[in-house]
Amino acid sequence: xxxxxGTYGLLAEFxxxxxxxxxxxxxxxxxxxxxDCYTPYPVEEAAEAIGxxxxxxxxxxxxxxxxxxxxxxxxxxxxxxxxYPLNIGGRPTYSWPAFIVPAYEWTILWAGLSAAFGMxxxxxxxxxxxxxxNAPNFRSGATxxxxxxxxxxxxxxxxxxxxxxxxxSFAPVSVVEVEY
Amino acid sequence: xxxxxxxxxxxxxxxxxxxxxxxxxxxxRVVAPELTFRSVTDKISHIVLTxxxxxxxxxIFGIAGGGATVLLVAVAWLFLKGVGIWAITQPVAWGFAIIxxxxxxxxxxxGTLISAILLLFKQSWRNSISRFAEAMTIFAVVCAxxxxxxxxxxxxxxxxxxxxxFTMNVWPQFRSPLLWDVFAVSTYATISVVFWYVGMIPxxxxxxxxxxxxxxxxxxxxxxxxxxxxxxxxxxxxxxSLLLAGLATPLVLSVHTVISFDFAVAVLPGWHxxxxxxxxxxxxxxxxxxxxxxxAIPLRKFYHLESMVTERHIDNMGKVMLATGFIVAYGYGMExxxxxxxxxxxxxxxxxxxxxxxxxxxYWVLITCNLAIPLTTLWSRKLRTNIAFMFxxxxxxxxxxxxxRFVIVVTSLYRDFLPxxxxxxRATKWDYMTFVxxxxxxxxxxxLFVRFLPMIPMNEVRMLLPAAKIKPKAAVEAGD
Numbered sequence: 001x002x003x004x005x006g007t008y009g010l011l012a013e014f015x016x017x018x019x020x021x022x023x024x025x026x027x028x029x030x031x032x033x034x035x036d037c038y039t040p041y042p043v044e045e046a047a048e049a050i051g052x053x054x055x056x057x058x059x060x061x062x063x064x065x066x067x068x069x070x071x072x073x074x075x076x077x078x079x080x081x082x083x084y085p086l087n088i089g090g091r092p093t094y095s096w097p098a099f100i101v102p103a104y105e106w107t108i109l110w111a112g113l114s115a116a117f118g119m120x121x122x123x124x125x126x127x128x129x130x131x132x133x134n135a136p137n138f139r140s141g142a143t144x145x146x147x148x149x150x151x152x153x154x155x156x157x158x159x160x161x162x163x164x165x166x167x168x169s170f171a172p173v174s175v176v177e178v179e180y
Numbered sequence: 181x182x183x184x185x186x187x188x189x190x191x192x193x194x195x196x197x198x199x200x201x202x203x204x205x206x207x208x209r210v211v212a213p214e215l216t217f218r219s220v221t222d223k224i225s226h227i228v229l230t231x232x233x234x235x236x237x238x239x240i241f242g243i244a245g246g247g248a249t250v251l252l253v254a255v256a257w258l259f260l261k262g263v264g265i266w267a268i269t270q271p272v273a274w275g276f277a278i279i280x281x282x283x284x285x286x287x288x289x290x291g292t293l294i295s296a297i298l299l300l301f302k303q304s305w306r307n308s309i310s311r312f313a314e315a316m317t318i319f320a321v322v323c324a325x326x327x328x329x330x331x332x333x334x335x336x337x338x339x340x341x342x343x344x345x346f347t348m349n350v351w352p353q354f355r356s357p358l359l360w361d362v363f364a365v366s367t368y369a370t371i372s373v374v375f376w377y378v379g380m381i382p383x384x385x386x387x388x389x390x391x392x393x394x395x396x397x398x399x400x401x402x403x404x405x406x407x408x409x410x411x412x413x414x415x416x417x418x419x420x421s422l423l424l425a426g427l428a429t430p431l432v433l434s435v436h437t438v439i440s441f442d443f444a445v446a447v448l449p450g451w452h453x454x455x456x457x458x459x460x461x462x463x464x465x466x467x468x469x470x471x472x473x474x475x476a477i478p479l480r481k482f483y484h485l486e487s488m489v490t491e492r493h494i495d496n497m498g499k500v501m502l503a504t505g506f507i508v509a510y511g512y513g514m515e516x517x518x519x520x521x522x523x524x525x526x527x528x529x530x531x532x533x534x535x536x537x538x539x540x541x542x543y544w545v546l547i548t549c550n551l552a553i554p555l556t557t558l559w560s561r562k563l564r565t566n567i568a569f570m571f572x573x574x575x576x577x578x579x580x581x582x583x584x585r586f587v588i589v590v591t592s593l594y595r596d597f598l599p600x601x602x603x604x605x606r607a608t609k610w611d612y613m614t615f616v617x618x619x620x621x622x623x624x625x626x627x628l629f630v631r632f633l634p635m636i637p638m639n640e641v642r643m644l645l646p647a648a649k650i651k652p653k654a655a656v657e658a659g660d
Contacts, residue, residue, distance in 0.1 A: 018650045040217060040386075041642040042414035045650050052412050057419040061427075072363075076354045079343060084351035091355060098355040101438060105363040108431045112371040112424055116378045119420035123413040126405035133408070142409045143386040145217030 005180050008131035009034075009152035010163050012172035013141060017043050020147035023170040025049040027151065034155035038132070038148040046147075057119050064114025065107045072106035073099055135178045150178070208495060208565070210305040211644050212487035220488070220641050224383075224634055225390050227483055233631065236482060241627040247620015254613035255330055263333050265610045271603045272593045276611040277331040279585040280618065282439060283467065284324035285365070286460070286581065289432050290468020291317025292372065295379070296428035299421070305496060307640035308488040312479070312626075313472050314376040315635070319625040320471070321369045323618040328361075330614075357441035364438040371431055375424045381407050382417070383634035436461045443588065449530035450592030453518060459511030466504040466550075467581035469497050473574035475626065477567055479635070488636055491565045498564035501577065505555050508584075512551070526597060534591040538604065542587050549580025 014020045017039065024037050028050050037046040047053075076099040080086070085093045120126070132138050132150065142148055149172075151163055160177070167175045201208060258265060268275040291313040298306040329338050341362045343352050352359050384404035391397045407413070440456035473494065480489040519531035535543050553576050557563050564570065595602045629635065642648060 017648060021650055037411040038409045039411055039414065040221075040409060041382075041639040041648065042418050043411060043650075044415070044418075047411040047415045050411065052415060055412075055416045055419055057416050058423065061420075061423050065427075075343060079351040080354055084349065086353055088353065088355050095355055101357075101360040101434075102354065102363040104434060105360075105367040105431075108427045108434075109367040109370060112374055112427045112431075115420045115423040115427070116374045119378070119416045120405060122416055123410075125407065125413070127408075128401060128406040130406060130408055138408075139389040143382070143389045143407075144221045 007153045007160065008134075008178040008180050009150045009158070010160070010167055010175055011132070011135050011138065011178050012149045012151075012167040012170060012175045013137055014147040014149070014170075014172050017046070017147050019170070019172070020149055021045045021049050023149050023167075023172070026170070027149065027166075032151055032155055032157060034152040034158075036150050036152070038138070038142045038150065040141075040143055040145060040147075043147070056122055057115060060118035060122070061111050061115040064118070065111030068106040068108075068110025069103050071110070073103040076102060131178050131180045134180075135176050137174060137176060138178075146173075208490055208492035210490060210492050211308065211641065212490065213646075215487055215641075215645055217642050217645065217647060220645070221386060221390070221638055223485075223488075224636050224638050224641075225387055227630070228387060228632060228634060229391050229396060231393070234482075237627060237631060241624060244620045244623035244627060247617055248624045249617075249620070250613050251617020251621055254610050254617055255326075257610065258330055258614075259335065263331065265608060267605055267607045267611055269603070271596050271601055272590055272605040274589050274593065275605060276607055276615060277327040279582065279589050280615055281324050281327035281331075282460075282585045283582050284320045284327075284618065284622075285368075285439060286436065286464030286467045287471045287578075288317040288320035288324065288368075288372070288468065289436060289461070289464035290472050291315070291320070292368075292428050292432040293465050293468065294472065295375065296425035296432065299425040300429060304644055305492055307644055308636050309472065309476060309493055310640065311376075311379065311637045312475065312629070312635045314372065314379065315626065315629045315633070316468075316471060316475060317372050318369070318376060319622050319629075321365070321372060322625065323622050325365060325369060326618065328365075357438060357445050360438045361442060364435045368431060368435045371424070371428055375421075375428060378417075378420065378424065379637060380634060381405060382409065382639045383637060385409065386638055387634065433461055436464045448592060448596075449524070449526045450515075450534065450588065453515065455511055455514045455518075459508065459514075462504045462507035462511065463581060463584060466501055466508055467578055469501045469504070470574040470577035470581070473497055473570055474578065477571045477574070479630065481567075483630075485636065488641060491567075494567065494570050495561065495564045498558050498570060498573075501554060501573075502558040505550065505558070505577075509551050509555060512547070530592060530595075533595050534587060537591070537595065539591050539594065542583055542591065546580055546583040546587050549576045550584060551580075554580075 012023065014023065020037055020039070021043065024035070024046055027035060033051075035050055037043070037050060039046060073096075077094065077096075080095070080099070081093045088095075132142075137146070138148065140146075149167070149170075151158065151167065157163070164175055164177075266275055266277070268277075294306050294313040295310045295317075299310070329335050332338060340350075341352065341359070381404055384400045385407035387400035388397055388404050391400055437457040437460070440460035443451040444453060444456040446452060476489055476493070476497075480486055516531060519527045522528075534540065554573050557569075557573065590605045594605055
């Protein structure tokens with residue numbers, strides 16, 4: 001159970017993505033695990049640096065797509081064969097080639113919705129409140145032009161004074177304490 | 181080798197030391213070199229977050245709103261009187277409604293092409309135009325989707341299109357392309373909206389953090405879902421965007437294919453042909469790129485976005501139009517060839533009648549607007565980067581593509597197998613009002629988008645900037 005009071009972590013601000021990536025790589029190498037980077041656009045190298053290599057969005061999308069295909073194809077079959085059989089120019093009631101087109105569309109529909117909402121759910125969004133928004137320099141920079149490294153208090157290596165000095169060694173623009 | 185040759189040829193045509201040209205490649209730059217993360221953010225968020233609404237915006241929104249009101253009147257009268265107020269009757273039972281439906285859907289397809297297919301092909305120049313191309317898609321689909329709904333005659337029974345459990349136990353017929361269309365278009369609309377919205381989430385985060393008003397912070401904060409730019413989030417976001425692009429690509433091809441099945445499955449000369457799916461898709465992209473140009477050229481001028489929507493974009497869109505225009509030309513040629521090669525009397529007569537019958541003028545308008553003017557001029561780089569000329573070409577192609585659908589629908593129908601049932605087609609004022617009304621609705625929605633939503637994806641433009649390049653440590657220390 002994460003603590004809900006006191007310090008969330010220490011936030012170091014950098015001017016360039018390169019500085020951030022170097023600091024994050026070093027911190028991860030030094031054994032930090034409860035950490036995250038915040039950037040105004042996707043910086044793949046920063047994710048690699050903190051050891052985030054794979055995510056589950058493709059799996060969620062695959063499952064969603066298969067469910068969509070199965071749902072539509074079985075509905076078409078049930079309607080056309082059992083619930084409401086129609087004689088269309090003497091074609092068999094189970095005329096599966098015609099059923100492929102709507103099933104194909106629903107594969108895409110369900111897969112796309114799963115990709116979008118699965119991504120948001122895996123990101124634990126919506127989260128309209130987050131302690132980082134309390135940091136005085138976070139909102140003016142993280143979505144515009146600054147790059148942040150946050151070492152979180154939940155990491156066993158965390159110590160307010162020592163960690164601050166550690167972050168200072170990367171020559172950031174600033175290091176601020178983030179409170180819940 | 182070929183690329184190098186092209187680069188030298190390209191540079192010889194334009195003056196040297198032009199700041200818009202990248203000296204390394206001889207191509208126009210995708211974004212102007214002086215942009216920074218902050219200037220991109222400032223420029224785009226200022227358009228939305230300023231409390232001051234430009235007078236020009238109000239004027240265009242007013243005119244477009246007037247157009248949308250015309251649509252409201254036309255549709256209200258239609259609901260009161262029925263589809264008899266339109267010119268549709270035998271033998272031309274499909275008129276403006278289907279023409280406009282196909283035209284609008286086709287326009288939407290270029291938005292998906294830019295946002296999805298060019299993303300998969302790593303064409304990063306598309307980043308700055310992808311957002312408003314997607315917006316164009318959605319508003320075009322809104323306009324398109326309305327036509328089948330109001331065309332059914334009893335729009336309050338429109339829900340019969342869907343497989344819903346009614347008390348009378350009637351279910352739809354899944355072997356009909358018209359029902360496939362329902363799923364294709366509704367999926368297309370949904371996925372386009374989701375793709376568009378997901379793309380805007382990080383930009384809403386930027387707006388939330390930069391908005392001066394309480395209201396703006398609140399609304400954009402809600403819309404951003406609390407986006408904070410964590411790299412873990414970004415990686416999942418990038419994966420989801422790529423997957424959505426990968427899904428939207430086969431989707432967009434399938435949508436216009438299914439629409440072409442509405443025609444091609446019918447056993448009717450002029451419609452019953454296998455060339456229709458590829459030819460419809462290419463035509464859709466052709467007209468869609470024309471519409472992107474029609475929108476982008478005034479917008480970049482009005483909002484001074486020349487540094488982000490550069491000559492490179494205009495030039496590249498001209499090239500795509502040239503390529504798709506030739507696919508369309510192949511389609512026209514193949515229709516004529518098959519009319520002869522099929523040795524079918526009906527097919528040959530239909531084609532002769534399409535060209536030289538009483539409504540033959542529409543075919544020649546189509547040939548002039550879609551082939552004669554654009555496909556001769558778009559070869560020239562000088563003309564492709566001439567902004568006024570490209571605006572003119574975009575209007576010409578949009579007109580031409582509307583006439584293509586007119587030719588397919590009307591000239592295939594008005595003189596059928598029996599001369600005793602021949603007729604003609606003359607649109608009524610309600611037809612015209614509905615069409616003009618959707619133009620107004622489209623423009624009004626687009627103006628609202630420009631005023632309240634991020635029309636250029638800030639996070640994607642940031643990735644294009646030189647500052648986004650991560651240099652190795654040694655290069656930084658060497659002062660490079």
